[in-house]
Amino acid sequence: MFAEVAFPIRSFQTFTYSIPAKHILSINVGTRVSVPFRNKVIQGIVVNIKKNNSYLGSIKRIIEPVDNVQVITHPLWELINWVSKYYITPIGKVASSVVPKSLSSNYTPQIKNYVRARKKVDLEKVSKLKHTAPKQYLVFKIISKKNKTFKVSSFKKVVSNPLQICISLKEKGLIKLIKKTKPLDFNQSVFEPIFKNIVFNKEQKLVIDRIIISLKKYNFYSFLLHGVTGSGKTEIYIEAVRYCLSQKRNAIILLPEISLTPQIAGRFRAVFGDIVAIWHSKLKVAQRSWTWGKICTGDFKIVIGARSAIFSPLKNVGLIIVDEEQESSFYQDAKEPRYHARDVALMRGSFEKSTVIVASATPSLESFYNSQQKKIEYLRLPKRFGNAKYPKVHIVDMLLNQEETGNFDQVISGLLQDKIEEKLKKNEQIILIQNRRGFSPIVKCKDCGALVMCNQCKIALTYHKNKNRLVCHFCSFSISNDMLICQDCSKSNLIYSGTGTQKVEQLIRDTFPKSKICRLDMDTSKSNLGLTSILKSFSNQEFDILIGTQMVAKGLDFPNATLVGIINADLGLYLPDFRATERVFQLIYQASGRSGRSTKEGEVVIQTYSPNNIVIKNAKNLNIAKFYKTELLEREELNYPPYSWLAKVEFAGPNRLRLFSLIEKFKHNLKGVYTGLDILGPAPCFLEKLKNNYRFQLVFKSKKRFDPNGVYLHRFVNENFKNYNNKKLLGRNKINIYFDPISLI
Ligand code: ADP
Ligand code: ZN
Numbered sequence: 001m002f003a004e005v006a007f008p009i010r011s012f013q014t015f016t017y018s019i020p021a022k023h024i025l026s027i028n029v030g031t032r033v034s035v036p037f038r039n040k041v042i043q044g045i046v047v048n049i050k051k052n053n054s055y056l057g058s059i060k061r062i063i064e065p066v067d068n069v070q071v072i073t074h075p076l077w078e079l080i081n082w083v084s085k086y087y088i089t090p091i092g093k094v095a096s097s098v099v100p101k102s103l104s105s106n107y108t109p110q111i112k113n114y115v116r117a118r119k120k121v122d123l124e125k126v127s128k129l130k131h132t133a134p135k136q137y138l139v140f141k142i143i144s145k146k147n148k149t150f151k152v153s154s155f156k157k158v159v160s161n162p163l164q165i166c167i168s169l170k171e172k173g174l175i176k177l178i179k180k181t182k183p184l185d186f187n188q189s190v191f192e193p194i195f196k197n198i199v200f201n202k203e204q205k206l207v208i209d210r211i212i213i214s215l216k217k218y219n220f221y222s223f224l225l226h227g228v229t230g231s232g233k234t235e236i237y238i239e240a241v242r243y244c245l246s247q248k249r250n251a252i253i254l255l256p257e258i259s260l261t262p263q264i265a266g267r268f269r270a271v272f273g274d275i276v277a278i279w280h281s282k283l284k285v286a287q288r289s290w291t292w293g294k295i296c297t298g299d300f301k302i303v304i305g306a307r308s309a310i311f312s313p314l315k316n317v318g319l320i321i322v323d324e325e326q327e328s329s330f331y332q333d334a335k336e337p338r339y340h341a342r343d344v345a346l347m348r349g350s351f352e353k354s355t356v357i358v359a360s361a362t363p364s365l366e367s368f369y370n371s372q373q374k375k376i377e378y379l380r381l382p383k384r385f386g387n388a389k390y391p392k393v394h395i396v397d398m399l400l401n402q403e404e405t406g407n408f409d410q411v412i413s414g415l416l417q418d419k420i421e422e423k424l425k426k427n428e429q430i431i432l433i434q435n436r437r438g439f440s441p442i443v444k445c446k447d448c449g450a451l452v453m454c455n456q457c458k459i460a461l462t463y464h465k466n467k468n469r470l471v472c473h474f475c476s477f478s479i480s481n482d483m484l485i486c487q488d489c490s491k492s493n494l495i496y497s498g499t500g501t502q503k504v505e506q507l508i509r510d511t512f513p514k515s516k517i518c519r520l521d522m523d524t525s526k527s528n529l530g531l532t533s534i535l536k537s538f539s540n541q542e543f544d545i546l547i548g549t550q551m552v553a554k555g556l557d558f559p560n561a562t563l564v565g566i567i568n569a570d571l572g573l574y575l576p577d578f579r580a581t582e583r584v585f586q587l588i589y590q591a592s593g594r595s596g597r598s599t600k601e602g603e604v605v606i607q608t609y610s611p612n613n614i615v616i617k618n619a620k621n622l623n624i625a626k627f628y629k630t631e632l633l634e635r636e637e638l639n640y641p642p643y644s645w646l647a648k649v650e651f652a653g654p655n656r657l658r659l660f661s662l663i664e665k666f667k668h669n670l671k672g673v674y675t676g677l678d679i680l681g682p683a684p685c686f687l688e689k690l691k692n693n694y695r696f697q698l699v700f701k702s703k704k705r706f707d708p709n710g711v712y713l714h715r716f717v718n719e720n721f722k723n724y725n726n727k728k729l730l731g732r733n734k735i736n737i738y739f740d741p742i743s744l745i
Contacts, residue, residue: 005044006092030072075351113152225359227381229593249318256327279305307341326364331742369642391602438462438500445486446493458689520548588619645710653733676706686745
């Protein structure tokens with residue numbers, strides 16, 4: 001028997017190996033195997049099994065399977081194939097994101113050794129030790145003095161090789177050696193479980209009934225659950241999962257932000273206990289391996305995590321939930337495979353015959369449109385649960401405000417300041433959102449006006465006050481503030497302007513010195529622990545004010561938070577992207593959802609320079625129906641999704657001229673142009689230079705009217721760019737393909 005094996009490399013080629021007789025039964029399609037490859041042993045995935053082999057060269061043998069449990073089930077295997085084809089990515093690359101190299105199902109948690117004295121010992125033996133093995137004697141004396149268990153490692157202070165010494169003592173029958181596996185501590189990364197008595201209301205019941213009817217059919221079916229923030233979506237997920245488990249099937253829950261996992265996982269663990277796994281990129285390798293192994297063996301039945309959790313090797317998946325499905329973080333755009341986890345979730349559902357729920361308070365225009373087209377069933381929760389009301393929203397016209405006060409550097413308006421004071425007096429909590437980290441995102445020369453830029457990227461550097469450095473948020477290049485001079489005129493008169501979260505924090509500290517303040521952004525949440533502890537402490541009301549980026553805007557449930565302030569709602573509003581307004585609307589709407597979630601009434605203060613902008617107005621009135629109407633009309637007119645299919649091909653390279661001529665060549669040779677296809681560009685990418693590479697893009701739009709399923713666009717891109725990784729053709733340039741890109745910038 002022969003096996004075709006794929007590797008995580010930039011090519012579509014597979015290689016044939018023979019299967020040793022003793023492994024015939026354990027090697028199937030989807031099995032991970034180790035094989036010889038160019039004088040090395042590497043891991044690959046079996047993609048096909050054949051009786052005969054047509055390859056004439058010499059054939060090497062598979063060494064052995066890597067895992068002792070089945071890792072890739074048939075539906076998962078179909079999914080990998082689909083992702084590879086749909087997103088034009090080599091299958092080995094897709095497979096390696098399903099089964100990351102560093103992971104192995106054979107991982108065992110760390111073992112710690114303990115010792116304890118025996119009750120009865122041979123005293124003669126002990127006195128002998130004194131002369132023959134004085135170190136053992138020393139350790140024994142310490143152990144026997146107390147009736148307690150010692151960590152073997154604690155004797156490191158006394159002897160250099162405590163474990164060996166303890167083993168010898170044990171062999172002599174003088175002590176007991178106890179091995180304990182160190183359990184992985186999930187509690188650090190989740191909130192304490194909250195036990196609640198849930199009685200569903202009428203609307204909630206209707207939604208649950210629909211979901212259960214679908215689960216009972218054991219077939220693929222999908223819902224768009226459109227429920228306002230605080231309407232009980234999470235409680236509904238829990239109920240649906242409970243039913244799914246009762247059918248002996250398992251469930252995956254995708255969350256858009258790692259910052260949401262501690263709280264939601266805590267709620268799930270309160271109900272389901274230890275069968276809930278948490279999966280995201282901030283887990284340590286040991287935690288990942290252990291979790292992954294337990295998912296493979298079926299010990300975990302629920303996987304909650306960020307986008308890559310959609311590939312978890314869970315078997316028999318009955319239910320998949322995508323929470324906040326509109327979030328752009330579901331699109332993996334930094335590396336291959338470049339995929340949209342929501343769409344992959346729907347595909348996995350169809351292969352697994354599961355029920356898929358994509359849910360949101362502000363569904364993406366695509367999902368909303370699909371529900372209108374009856375491609376997905378629309379479920380609605382229009383009201384907050386219980387007596388929680390929607391918050392009162394105030395708009396502050398910052399321009400007017402600044403003119404009136406004469407203070408043009410004003411960051412916190414009078415109204416917001418008053419409201420903060422009012423809430424602090426009542427011991428209620430406050431969330432302030434500024435969607436930019438650092439202190440000053442703009443540093444300028446006072447003399448010539450030049451911006452301080454990263455020299456590898458065409459991007460302004462952000463001043464971080466705590467480190468006293470200017471940092472590039474793309475390539476992490478940084479430079480000490482003390483060394484800084486203007487790159488244009490060499491003077492060192494610099495102005496620090498713009499506002500990042502650190503500046504907001506400082507201003508608030510200065511204004512409210514007695515209040516307790518915490519900040520959550522990428523800088524303070526580098527570790528999983530940092531993130532969880534900030535959220536836990538805020539939740540336990542150890543802080544009055546939480547300042548953060550969009551990370552704090554969604555999904556979180558803090559009943560005592562009654563004021564949300566959006567420092568600058570316009571950030572992003574004028575970005576040259578078809579989704580810019582959708583994003584701003586969602587941010588405001590979601591952020592408002594953090595306020596007044598319980599019995600206390602909430603308020604929101606939105607600071608803006610464009611109070612008359614229609615998006616800001618609709619967001620203020622929380623008028624989502626009107627927002628969809630205007631936005632859909634605009635998309636239709638401009639022929640953007642959901643009215644068209646979109647693909648973006650990005651070219652990057654160190655030499656601008658050569659790169660440009662390569663693109664021209666591609667464009668000139670485009671074959672198979674069809675009616676309904678628009679070709680835009682080549683145009684410089686919004687971030688035109690990153691890490692010393694220039695970047696240009698071609699965008700292809702295919703009207704749904706002519707191409708209802710996107711098949712034409714796929715064929716077209718595939719045919720024209722299938723050589724996208726051909727080194728000879730590209731030289732030092734690179735091509736990246738994005739299907740259904742989340743943005744054009
Ligand atoms: P969403 O996920 O839609 O934002 P949540 O599920 O977090 O909403 O619900 C908001 C709050 O209301 C939570 O504290 C939740 O426990 C509570 N809640 C929702 N539905 C019920 C119910 N039927 N019974 C009791 N509490 C509920
Ligand atoms: Zn840079």
